[in-house]
Structures are given as structure tokens and as C-alpha cells.
Amino acid sequence: MSSVLVLNLVWQVGTLALIALGLAIVFGQLRIMNMAHGEFVMIGAYAPVITAALGLPGWLQLPVCVITVGAVALLIERTVIRHLYGRMFDSLLATWGISILLREAVELIFGRGYQSVAVPVPGTLYLLGADYPAYRVVVIAGIAAGFAALAWWNARSKVAGRIKAMVGNPDLARAIGINTGRLSAASFVFGCTTAGLAGLILAPTVRIEPMMGLDYLIRSFFALVVGGLGSLEGLGLGTAIIAGTQSLFGAALSQTHGYLAVLFISILFLWLKPNGIRSSSR
Amino acid sequence: MTKTLKALLAGAAMAAGMAAAGAAGADIKIGVLVPDSGPAGLFGPSARNSAMLAATQINAAGGINGEAIELVFADVGTPPAEAAQAALRLWKGEGVQGFVGMHDSAVREALVGRFNGKVPYVYTAVYEGNACAKGLYVTGETPSQQLAPVIPHLMRAEGVSKWYLIGHDYNWPRDTNALAKGYIAEAGGEVVGEEYVPFSVAEFDSSLQRIKNSGADAVLVTLVGGGSVGFNVSFAGFGLDRQAIRLGTLIEENTLAGIGAGNANRLFSASGYFASIDSDAAGSFAADYAAAYGADAPALNGLGQSTYEGLMLLAALGNKAGSMEVDAIEAVAEGTNYASPRGDNTLAGRHVAQTIYLADGSGGAFEVETAFPEVASTDGCED
Numbered sequence: 001m002s003s004v005l006v007l008n009l010v011w012q013v014g015t016l017a018l019i020a021l022g023l024a025i026v027f028g029q030l031r032i033m034n035m036a037h038g039e040f041v042m043i044g045a046y047a048p049v050i051t052a053a054l055g056l057p058g059w060l061q062l063p064v065c066v067i068t069v070g071a072v073a074l075l076i077e078r079t080v081i082r083h084l085y086g087r088m089f090d091s092l093l094a095t096w097g098i099s100i101l102l103r104e105a106v107e108l109i110f111g112r113g114y115q116s117v118a119v120p121v122p123g124t125l126y127l128l129g130a131d132y133p134a135y136r137v138v139v140i141a142g143i144a145a146g147f148a149a150l151a152w153w154n155a156r157s158k159v160a161g162r163i164k165a166m167v168g169n170p171d172l173a174r175a176i177g178i179n180t181g182r183l184s185a186a187s188f189v190f191g192c193t194t195a196g197l198a199g200l201i202l203a204p205t206v207r208i209e210p211m212m213g214l215d216y217l218i219r220s221f222f223a224l225v226v227g228g229l230g231s232l233e234g235l236g237l238g239t240a241i242i243a244g245t246q247s248l249f250g251a252a253l254s255q256t257h258g259y260l261a262v263l264f265i266s267i268l269f270l271w272l273k274p275n276g277i278r279s280s281s282r
Numbered sequence: 283m284t285k286t287l288k289a290l291l292a293g294a295a296m297a298a299g300m301a302a303a304g305a306a307g308a309d310i311k312i313g314v315l316v317p318d319s320g321p322a323g324l325f326g327p328s329a330r331n332s333a334m335l336a337a338t339q340i341n342a343a344g345g346i347n348g349e350a351i352e353l354v355f356a357d358v359g360t361p362p363a364e365a366a367q368a369a370l371r372l373w374k375g376e377g378v379q380g381f382v383g384m385h386d387s388a389v390r391e392a393l394v395g396r397f398n399g400k401v402p403y404v405y406t407a408v409y410e411g412n413a414c415a416k417g418l419y420v421t422g423e424t425p426s427q428q429l430a431p432v433i434p435h436l437m438r439a440e441g442v443s444k445w446y447l448i449g450h451d452y453n454w455p456r457d458t459n460a461l462a463k464g465y466i467a468e469a470g471g472e473v474v475g476e477e478y479v480p481f482s483v484a485e486f487d488s489s490l491q492r493i494k495n496s497g498a499d500a501v502l503v504t505l506v507g508g509g510s511v512g513f514n515v516s517f518a519g520f521g522l523d524r525q526a527i528r529l530g531t532l533i534e535e536n537t538l539a540g541i542g543a544g545n546a547n548r549l550f551s552a553s554g555y556f557a558s559i560d561s562d563a564a565g566s567f568a569a570d571y572a573a574a575y576g577a578d579a580p581a582l583n584g585l586g587q588s589t590y591e592g593l594m595l596l597a598a599l600g601n602k603a604g605s606m607e608v609d610a611i612e613a614v615a616e617g618t619n620y621a622s623p624r625g626d627n628t629l630a631g632r633h634v635a636q637t638i639y640l641a642d643g644s645g646g647a648f649e650v651e652t653a654f655p656e657v658a659s660t661d662g663c664e665d
Contacts, residue, residue: 004494008487112324113581114511114540122544124521133519205519206484207511207540215484250488255479256451258488 003128005251011136012243014143018198020220020239021150025191027221028229029163030184032081033092036099037220038213040192042106043069044199045208048117049110058120061200069196072102073189081188082181085170099213107210119204139201151232163187164230219243222266228276237277241265309349310606312337312596313372314589315383315393317359321507322386324536328586329384330355331575335567336593338574346600351593354378358385362392369393373401379606382406382592384585387413387453394418402611404596406588408532408553410457411633411661417608419599419615420633421591423584424659425458428531428552431654432640433462434469436550440527442500443471446493448513449504451478458504458531461661474498479509486513490520503530511540518545534583535648543646554624555591556641556648557582567623587623594620595627595634625655631662 019041026034047065051058076098084091121138124131154160166173166180174180198216206212219242227238242262250258269276316329333353341350354372358365365385372378381403383393390405390413397403399416411424437443445466449455455478463473474496477489493501505513510533517523523545530537533551541549557568567590571582580586598620603610618629625637635658641648 002491004491008491012485012487111580112327113536114508116515116540116542116545118542118544119519131521133521135519205515207508207515209508209540212508247487251491254477255483255486255488259480259482 002130004130004132005247007127007130007132007136007140008251009244009247010140012247013240014140015198015202016219016223016243017147017235017239018143018201019195019216020223020235022191022193022195022198023217023220024224024229024232024235025194026188028224028235029160029167030085030187030191031088031091031167032084032188033088033095034191035092035096035217036076036102036213037192037195038215038217039099039102040069040073040195040213041199041202041216042208042210042213043072043102044196045117045203045206045212046106046110046115047196047200048203049115049208053110065196065200066193069199070189070193073192074185077185077188082184085167085184103210103213110210112210115208117203117208133205135204142201147232147236154232159183219262222262224276225266225274226269226276228278231278234276234278310346310351310380310600311354311372311376311378312351312593313369313376313378313381314353314355314593315358315365315369315381315385315389316355316589317385318357320359322585323359324507325384325583325585326357326359327580328583329589331571331579332582332587333382333589333593335570335574336590339570340593340597346597346606347604351597358383358389362388365389366392366396370396373397380404380596380600382589382596384589384592399608402596402599402606402608404592406592407585408588410454411659412663414632414663416612418632419595419629420662421595421627421636422588423531423554423636423638424633424661425461425531426660427554427636427638427657429458429462429465430660431638431657432529432550432552433465433471435640435652435654436500436527436529437466437469437471440500440548442527444474444496444498444500445471446475446477446496446498446501446526447473447504448475448477448479448489448493448501450506450509451480454506455504457661459502462502471500479505481509483509484512486516489513490516490522493517494520494522494525499526501526501528503528503533506532507537508540510537514541514549515545518547523547523549533643534585535581536583538643538646538648539581541643546643546646549643550651551641551643551648552638553584553641554636554638555584555587556639556650557587558641558648559623559639559650559653561623561625563621563625564623591622591624591627591634594622595629599629625653628656630658631664633659633662635659 023037026032044065048061051061051064080094119135121135123134125134125137162178170180223238223242226241227234245261246258249261314333316326317323318326337353345351354376356368384406387409394415402417404419407422409422447459527548529550531552598618599611600606602614602618620627628635635656638654638657639650640652641650
């Protein structure tokens, strides 16, 4: 395997893990089938477009992204999602509607046309015997550090356990003093905000337009289907298998074969192992 | 109940208003078929605006055979059967006497079948060529027009010879590349790779790796829309813009805006229209467009502007024939001339021999580098 292929593989797996993280929290933990997940990625990717339109300096992209995505997520949680905990199919329909609403809203503000975002770290780096985009190297390092920190925090924090308790038995969770309203809202907003951050980070490397979110939803779902819900390990395994299959088949044969292989694996898992490789005990 | 009633009343009022406008002197109705929805929906607004500008100018110049024209729009960004239904409603329901359409080839085939040579129909989108039917006239650029003069020119001017061909997996890219191979061989170059990707693909890492390993110094891009944006962004990200030039035959102003200034180094586009064509006709068209729709109007581009061309050709045909009947138009169509922002145009073999512009997108805005006048289509029609 050439070094570029390895780097491409790491890039694909890393970015998919970052995108799917929010869905793993909202779908995997809260059991809200968030069809609007990709739209939060999209809104995050528009953060640099917002700062450019308002003439704000580049370093404000991050706060603008977090505030915009967080505010939209909170608004949606308070008005719609909070009525739908424990109603997975209803949440699917409601968030599907929300996804359309968000796309139309962004189209209304910025138009249907493509936007572009300049790469903050331009040029290529000579790495492992090949030229590789410098920005990708920075992002890969950032994602690795971020997930390491998340795993460390997750192992120590009791939040994951509380969420599990809240979803499993809301009344009992309230009885032992868990503020379920606040916890679920915080989890939903956190999950959506990570999606927005993924959008912000990917923005200089992808096409940006109101419909872009659809690309990210499907692959994230596949990763969760294969990896299983409820653990960081499952998320890692699922993204590695989905992104890895696409990359390797795409490089060895063609993109069509890569896409076919991903669909094939996802269907096999749904059929034979519907809870994925690592599913949290229920 | 009240809501239904209100909607009915509003509909009736609108119909009355339309009838009144019709009675006020608009005697020839032209159906303009543009995509308001679907993948090409991005081009709907600029296509509508360009068509309305054409109607204003045609009417100011005396209309068609002294009668004013009135445009009736329909959305054809839909599946072909629905698009044909929408066109049929305009034709049989509203009495439209001629059509101008900017849409994909599947919709065109459905319309040709439905019209059956009974109503004049001008097709304006860039397409793969060889559409021939009674009553059908094409203003859109075909691959032979965009590539025959441009490929040898680029090979000489940029000193490139090894081409990699990449496109989406459908007939327009495949037909384009089949012709391109001939032009490349004639000019002494070689094709070092050819690849078609499905529309579902959003990342091009493996394709870019193949391009790098192929040693190509030129890439012909027939990816469309978002795929083209994603490909070109990553292409520059990997520094491949230093290895190879890129030539696209459907990279217009919107696509270039999505690719971004930083990723457009040595990116060329061949088209019959760019907003930045430096001529009096193109300049005054752009000024009229800005005056009519404001500075924030949807950006001008080849696909949107093509509806203007279509209406100008339809008006020229109607005036030359003295009628909007297909038989009368068929008798005089060959050789019909009209001037437009694109330059001087002549109908030959149901297709328009027109000026083809080669523009350089480096820096994020198209700069027209070379103009090839009166390029006829070799994928037009025999009759």
C-alpha cells in the first residue's frame, strides 16, 4: 500500500468518525433518529460563509459556528424534540421535516449556489514519501487528539451512565435526582454541535451548498449500523469498516465498487447482526 | 372550508388577471421550460431572468411578425413524464405557439415525443449532440464545438499532451470523451486514463491518486455540479494543479464560485458564454441584466443565459418564416442568423454555429483568453 493510500484511509476514517459522533450521541444515546444530522454539518460549514458575509475576522469562525449550531439545536430541542423522547419513529418523521426546513432556511438566506471557504493551512507537506495536503494532516492530528480526550473524559464521567438511565427509565432517573429535561437538552445540543464542528472543519475540503448534508447522514447511519450504538469503540469500528471499505475498494477497483461494497456490508449487518459489532447492553 | 374557498377565489382572480393581461395585446405566447427544482434548480432563477430580458427586447423591437410575445413558464426540473405533462398544459391549455427549453436530455426526448413536430421548440442547454427532429432547433453547445478548437489550442499554448478524462457516469461525459480522444490523437497527444464515477460519490481521493500516478499533464473534467466542485477542491488540495491543467466543458460561474479562488489555478473552461465576455453586446446584456434585476441578482452563467439565446433564435425563425407554424419555419430555418451577447450565430443542421470562448478561472473569476468564431457543430443534423 502506498503511503498516500494509508493517509487517505486515516483521513476518511477520522472525518467520518467526527461526523458520526454527533449521531452516535443523539441516536445512539437519546434514541432520537435524527434525520437532520447532516443539516447541522451543513450549518457548521456555513459558519465561515457567515463570518465572511459579516466581514468578521477568521478566528471568529469557531465561536460563530458553535453559537449558530447550538442555538438552532436548542431551539429545535425545546420546541420539537423534547416531546419525542422514547418515540423513535415519530422522531424520524419530525426530524425529516426539520431537515427540509433547515435546508430551505439556509437557501433563503444564502441562495442555492455553491459557497467556497479558503483553506486555513494551504499547501502540501512531504510526508512518508509523498505530498499530502497540509490541512488534512492538521485535521487528522486534531481529530486524534479530540477523540483521545473524549475517551478519557468518557471513562471518568458519569454522564454517559446518567443518559442511559434517563433513556431506559425516565421516571426512575428523575426519582434519583437526575434533571432529565436539562440532561437530554444538553446531550442533544452537544451532539448537534459536534456535527456543526465537523462541518466547519471539513468546509475547506468539500462543496458547500444547502443540500450537502444529505451526503453525511447516510454514511453516518451506516457506520452506526455496523459498529453498534452506545459506545465509542463501536463508533470507531463502524467508521473504520465503512470508510475503510469505500477507500480500499475505491482505490483498488473503482468508486462504484466501493459504494456497492459499503451498501452490501450495511445490508448484511442489518440482516444478520442488527445490533452491530458493539452494542450497549439494554 | 374557508381556506379552500379563499384559494379558489384567489385562483379565479389570478386567472382573470392573466386573461386581462392577455387581452392587453400579448398575441404570441411562448412557453419557457426551466428547472425550478431538482439538481439543475440552481440555474432556474438566472434562466427565468434571462428569458424575461429577451422578451422585453424582442417586444421593443416589434415582437414576432409585429405581434408582442408573452412568456409562460413551467418547471421542468422534474421527471421527464411530468415535464412533458407541464409542457402539454402550456401548449394545449394556454395556447402556447412555441417553446424554449433549458433542461436535461431525458426531458428533451420526452418533449420531442410529445410535440411530434407540431410546435417549434428551441433547446438551449449544453448537451451531448445529435438530437434531430422536425421542429427542434438547438442553441446549446455540443462537445465538438467546445473541444475541436480548444484541445489543440491548449496543447500548444500550455505545452501539455497527456490527458486524463474523468466524468460522471452517464451519456454526456461518455460522448464528450469519445470525441475528445479523436481531437487529442489528432493533435499528437495521448490519453493516459479514463474514469467515470457515480453521482453518489462525494470524495475523489482514489481518483486523484490515479491521476497523479498516470503522469497526466491535462485533465478533461466532465463531472457536473457538486461533483465538479468537490473534485476540483481536492485536486488543488493535493497540489495536482502544479502537475496538470484542467479543462471543463460545464464549469460555469456558480461551479467556479464553489471551487473557490484558491483552488482554481490553471482551471480552464470552454463555453459559448461567460459573464465576462469582452464585447459591446455582452457588456450591454450584462448591464441590462443588472439594471433589471439588481446587483444581488442570481449570477449570469452559460446555462441561465442560454434561454435568452433560445428566445432570440425563436423570434428570428418566426420573423423569417412570417409565421409560427412548424412547416413554414422548417422551410426557411437553415442559415437563419441572429446576433446575441455570444456573438454572431447561424443555424446549421438544426444546431447553432457560434463563437466558443476559452476562459481561465485562475484567481476565481473567468478571464476570457481566446475566442473561436463561427464554430459549427459536427454532432448536429444532416437534414
